[in-house]
Amino acid sequence: MNAQTGQPNHGHPPHLAHHFHTPGQQFQSAVFGMWLFLATEILLFGGLFCAYAVYRGNHPEVFVHAHHYLDRNLGAINTIILLISSFTMAAAVWAVQHGRQRMLVGMLVATLVCAGGFIGIKAVEYQHKWQHGLLWGKYYQPQQHDSPATTPAEEVPASAEPAAEVPAAAPAPTDDGPHETFRAPSPGPTGLVPPGPTTPEEHVQEAQNVRMFFSVYFGMTGLHGLHVIAGMIAIAWVLVGALQGRFSPAYFTPVPMVGLYWHVVDLIWIYLFPLFYLIH
Amino acid sequence: MTTLNPPPPAAVDYLNHRSGLRGWLLTLDHKRIGVMYLASILGAFLLGGIFGLLIRTELFKSTKVFIEADTYNQFFTLHGVIMTFLVIIPGIPGALGNFVLPIMLGAKDLAFPRLNLASYYLWVAGALLAVLAIVMGSLDTGWTLYAPYSTTTGMGGVVPVLLGAFLLGFSSIFTGLNFIVTIHKMRPPGMTWFRLPLFLWALYATSVIQILATPVLGITLLLLIAERSLGFGIFDPNLGGDPVLYQHFFWFYSHPAVYIMILPAMGIVSEIISALSRKHIFGYHFIAFSSIAIALFGFFVWGHHMFVSGQSTLLTTIFSLLTYGVSIPSAVKVFNWLATLRGGSISLRTPMLYALSFIFIFAIGGLTGLFLGAMATNMHLHDTYFVVAHFHYVMMGSTLVAMIGGIHYWWPKMFGRLYSELWSTIAWALVFIGFNVTFFPQFVMGSRGMPRRYWSYVNLEEYTWMHQLSTIGSYVMAVGFVITAIYLVHSIVAGRRAPANPWGAATLEWRCASPPPPHNFDEPPTVGDPYDFRDLRYDPARAGYVPAAGS
Amino acid sequence: MTTPAKPHAHAEIGHPVPMKVLAGTLAALLLLTVITVGATWVDFGAVANLWIALIIATIKAILVALFFMHLAYDRPFNAVVLAAALFFVLLFVCFTLMDTRAYQDDISAHRTAETTRSPP
Numbered sequence: 001m002n003a004q005t006g007q008p009n010h011g012h013p014p015h016l017a018h019h020f021h022t023p024g025q026q027f028q029s030a031v032f033g034m035w036l037f038l039a040t041e042i043l044l045f046g047g048l049f050c051a052y053a054v055y056r057g058n059h060p061e062v063f064v065h066a067h068h069y070l071d072r073n074l075g076a077i078n079t080i081i082l083l084i085s086s087f088t089m090a091a092a093v094w095a096v097q098h099g100r101q102r103m104l105v106g107m108l109v110a111t112l113v114c115a116g117g118f119i120g121i122k123a124v125e126y127q128h129k130w131q132h133g134l135l136w137g138k139y140y141q142p143q144q145h146d147s148p149a150t151t152p153a154e155e156v157p158a159s160a161e162p163a164a165e166v167p168a169a170a171p172a173p174t175d176d177g178p179h180e181t182f183r184a185p186s187p188g189p190t191g192l193v194p195p196g197p198t199t200p201e202e203h204v205q206e207a208q209n210v211r212m213f214f215s216v217y218f219g220m221t222g223l224h225g226l227h228v229i230a231g232m233i234a235i236a237w238v239l240v241g242a243l244q245g246r247f248s249p250a251y252f253t254p255v256p257m258v259g260l261y262w263h264v265v266d267l268i269w270i271y272l273f274p275l276f277y278l279i280h
Numbered sequence: 281m282t283t284l285n286p287p288p289p290a291a292v293d294y295l296n297h298r299s300g301l302r303g304w305l306l307t308l309d310h311k312r313i314g315v316m317y318l319a320s321i322l323g324a325f326l327l328g329g330i331f332g333l334l335i336r337t338e339l340f341k342s343t344k345v346f347i348e349a350d351t352y353n354q355f356f357t358l359h360g361v362i363m364t365f366l367v368i369i370p371g372i373p374g375a376l377g378n379f380v381l382p383i384m385l386g387a388k389d390l391a392f393p394r395l396n397l398a399s400y401y402l403w404v405a406g407a408l409l410a411v412l413a414i415v416m417g418s419l420d421t422g423w424t425l426y427a428p429y430s431t432t433t434g435m436g437g438v439v440p441v442l443l444g445a446f447l448l449g450f451s452s453i454f455t456g457l458n459f460i461v462t463i464h465k466m467r468p469p470g471m472t473w474f475r476l477p478l479f480l481w482a483l484y485a486t487s488v489i490q491i492l493a494t495p496v497l498g499i500t501l502l503l504l505i506a507e508r509s510l511g512f513g514i515f516d517p518n519l520g521g522d523p524v525l526y527q528h529f530f531w532f533y534s535h536p537a538v539y540i541m542i543l544p545a546m547g548i549v550s551e552i553i554s555a556l557s558r559k560h561i562f563g564y565h566f567i568a569f570s571s572i573a574i575a576l577f578g579f580f581v582w583g584h585h586m587f588v589s590g591q592s593t594l595l596t597t598i599f600s601l602l603t604y605g606v607s608i609p610s611a612v613k614v615f616n617w618l619a620t621l622r623g624g625s626i627s628l629r630t631p632m633l634y635a636l637s638f639i640f641i642f643a644i645g646g647l648t649g650l651f652l653g654a655m656a657t658n659m660h661l662h663d664t665y666f667v668v669a670h671f672h673y674v675m676m677g678s679t680l681v682a683m684i685g686g687i688h689y690w691w692p693k694m695f696g697r698l699y700s701e702l703w704s705t706i707a708w709a710l711v712f713i714g715f716n717v718t719f720f721p722q723f724v725m726g727s728r729g730m731p732r733r734y735w736s737y738v739n740l741e742e743y744t745w746m747h748q749l750s751t752i753g754s755y756v757m758a759v760g761f762v763i764t765a766i767y768l769v770h771s772i773v774a775g776r777r778a779p780a781n782p783w784g785a786a787t788l789e790w791r792c793a794s795p796p797p798p799h800n801f802d803e804p805p806t807v808g809d810p811y812d813f814r815d816l817r818y819d820p821a822r823a824g825y826v827p828a829a830g831s
Numbered sequence: 832m833t834t835p836a837k838p839h840a841h842a843e844i845g846h847p848v849p850m851k852v853l854a855g856t857l858a859a860l861l862l863l864t865v866i867t868v869g870a871t872w873v874d875f876g877a878v879a880n881l882w883i884a885l886i887i888a889t890i891k892a893i894l895v896a897l898f899f900m901h902l903a904y905d906r907p908f909n910a911v912v913l914a915a916a917l918f919f920v921l922l923f924v925c926f927t928l929m930d931t932r933a934y935q936d937d938i939s940a941h942r943t944a945e946t947t948r949s950p951p
Contacts, residue, residue: 019382024844027845029391033392033395039913040494040916042495042917044499046495049920049924050920053924053928058932080861083861086860087856087857090848091850093848097847098847136511137507137512212514212521215514215521216514219514223502252845267895270888270895271892274884274887278868278884280871579919583926590934593933595933598926
């Protein structure tokens with residue numbers, strides 16, 4: 001009985017669906033279908049890359065300033081973790097194609113561990129942002145700190161400018177949404193002094209634009225993180241199948257399918273890392 | 281001429297072979313899924329159509345007829361959302377493509393039957409969310425959901441519609457994915473790309489757009505939800521965002537979406553025109569390539585929806601020039617259809633009536649698109665009734681008309697029954713005349729300045745007679761649709777049985793019985809030229825066409 | 832319990848990428864990551880730095896696609912799908928960026944006009 005169609009098999013290999021003629025046709029169709037789905041994922045993120053390009057293209061100084069709030073080392077570690085996880089995923093496919101069940105399970109577990117590590121580090125980063133009020137859009141309310149030492153080690157550019165003179169405190173323009181009242185530019189959480197706005201209006205511009213950086217940052221890394229979690233669920237499902245002995249060199253389609261998805265998740269991070277963490 | 285009843289169909293067909301609700305709700309058979317789509321989409325069309333009639337009723341007088349302005353705004357929003365997302369975009373691929381594609385290809389099913397069922401249920405979920413939106417406080421943003429109003433309004437229907445549209449997007453993507461893989465990988469021996477019927481070329485081009493464009497709608501909707509519930513601010517100038525960016529995001533999908541709507545319709549017209557004039561389609565390769573060209577060029581013109589929105593002059597100029605270009609492949613098709621008709625033995629059966637209507641209406645709709653694509657005239661025509669008339673001519677008068685024509689063309693195959701030709705002709709006449717009476721005055725109104733989306737036109741009394749004409753036309757159309765529904769349903773319960781090939785068409789779906797058996801074909805059929813009718817002759821005993829002796 | 836290693840039985844359902852190629856790809860990717868981080872220590876100018884980073888990222892992406900994702904051994908049309916997706920992302924980004932850049936001046940001019948306008 002064919003599990004998919006409920007029809008008797010009469011001579012078909014057990015994993016071959018009734019509407020396909022050969023296992024090769026079925027497998028190649030699955031691969032092709034998965035590539036089409038991955039194209040949609042690329043276009044989904046493409047919209048966010050467009051938002052990034054628009055905001056960075058039009059306000060480059062904001063991105064140069066704001067990216068110092070990100071920890072380059074954590075970003076690099078995450079990049080390495082994901083690259084390794086891509087390797088272990090590809091190795092899992094190699095293993096099942098060669099009938100190496102234990103290696104298959106081991107590599108899938110390794111991929112999951114790496115993915116978990118990635119999420120863990122992202123959680124640490126997000127937590128730090130939350131603590132310092134470095135959130136997106138409406139919720140951007142950066143806290144000032146007395147000593148830079150309370151923040152994670154981050155690069156302090158040599159060109160920190162001295163604080164500009166303090167104008168008389170002026171109330172921010174009354175709009176909806178939270179705005180910090182204008183105050184003298186002083187070292188932010190990284191010890192960096194923002195290029196000084198000298199009027200309340202200019203200051204409002206600066207503050208608003210920095211919140212845009214975080215909107216784009218959280219939007220992109222957040223959506224990426226959701227895809228990592230979804231990938232973890234898919235890999236766990238394949239792992240369960242592997243433990244049940246469902247895959248063999250004769251049939252292993254779900255493994256490379258999940259693999260292809262996982263590699264795209266890695267591909268997106270390969271671009272996110274330099275775009276957010278390596279802005280010079 | 282008396283028609284003898286053809287012999288009864290095969291004992292087991294896809295409709296009767298497995299009874300019970302589970303056999304339908306959990307089916308993996310593309311034919312059953314297609315039928316479910318058909319019923320659901322026509323149901324959505326009824327709902328969207330009712331909103332349309334309510335709109336036209338309110339516009340009969342320049343002052344209030346029976347609803348307030350806020351309600352009116354909700355009606356045109358819901359009309360647009362339902363018709364665009366639930367009917368016209370999924371309509372032909374879901375209801376006809378699902379049924380016809382595998383059989384026309386000579387395959388037993390689509391590549392991924394379970395994904396196909398998932399597509400259908402995603403549509404249902406999207407539809408339920410749209411209905412929920414009405415109940416949860418409705419929305420009056422217009423179907424285009426422009427920021428900043430859509431991100432700041434307190435109306436409760438916005439988020440359900442955003443979620444619903446997101447799910448519908450996935451329904452669309454999965455259908456397109458399925459069609460592309462099926463056409464690439466499951467063609468029978470002998471069916472090269474240039475022996476594919478043109479309906480399949482059309483569905484293929486449509487599916488390419490679905491894959492490439494719909495995800496951008498997905499991210500747009502997610503960003504709107506993030507804006508509303510999380511205050512992301514990407515489209516909010518108060519937070520440093522840019523509302524025009526929203527329009528770029530929205531139209532990058534929504535312009536190619538109109539080619540998702542029209543391409544399958546053009547494919548249907550190619551099939552009907554050729555079969556019902558018993559003449560080989562003229563310019564097969566041109567029509568096939570023009571489908572791909574429309575799919576690709578359609579991605580280069582989205583800014584023509586934004587000429588007055590604050591888009592820069594530079595891009596306005598670029599988009600305007602590119603828009604002229606995208607009209608060329610469509611014109612290629614129109615000329616090829618006309619050349620096919622010329623010298624053909626034209627049979628004015630109902631599918632042909634709808635196909636001919638399509639050519640007439642699409643020519644008008646397409647040409648008026650050029651007035652809108654030219655930036656200079658667009659300044660005056662934007663947000664007037666001219667735009668409303670243009671898109672109804674192409675979306676309703678072309679896509680919907682072709683869909684109904686396709687339903688009439690494949691009805692005998694899908695249900696094994698023939699409908700009353702007398703009533704179908706009457707209904708067609710009411711729809712065709714009603715449609716033109718509804719929408720042609722709107723071109724006139726719009727070019728003279730009548731704005732769209734206005735609940736009242738109290739100081740614009742010069743437009744009253746045109747509005748009234750338009751409203752009357754909409755009621756005439758509605759009668760035509762009601763009659764159509766009645767005779768189609770009647771045919772299922774009491775219509776004459778249909779032969780395998782009532783039209784004498786040469787594509788593969790006419791080789792199997794009407795209705796088809798559950799697995800379509802036991803062996804892959806022999807493939808020939810899909811537009812070569814010489815091997816078919818009419819057999820009065822069966823009231824249909826059969827392979828000629830010795831062929 | 833492992834089954835003895837044997838070549839895959841069905842050639843048409845996915846030829847395996849040799850383990851040496853996989854390991855080599857990982858090594859190259861890690862090296863490129865080191866290079867791209869290192870490149871930020873040198874100032875080539877803001878625009879050049881961005882392009883260097885993007886080019887290195889693209890090389891990494893190509894390696895992942897060709898070897899981890901099997902494109903080097905697959906039917907060519909799968910690569911066409913990927914290329915098409917990237918092309919249309921680029922199209923979207925370029926046109927939108929061109930437009931937003933072109934109207935930034937309008938926005939600044941409007942803002943200046945707003946701030947210099949005297950109150951009624």
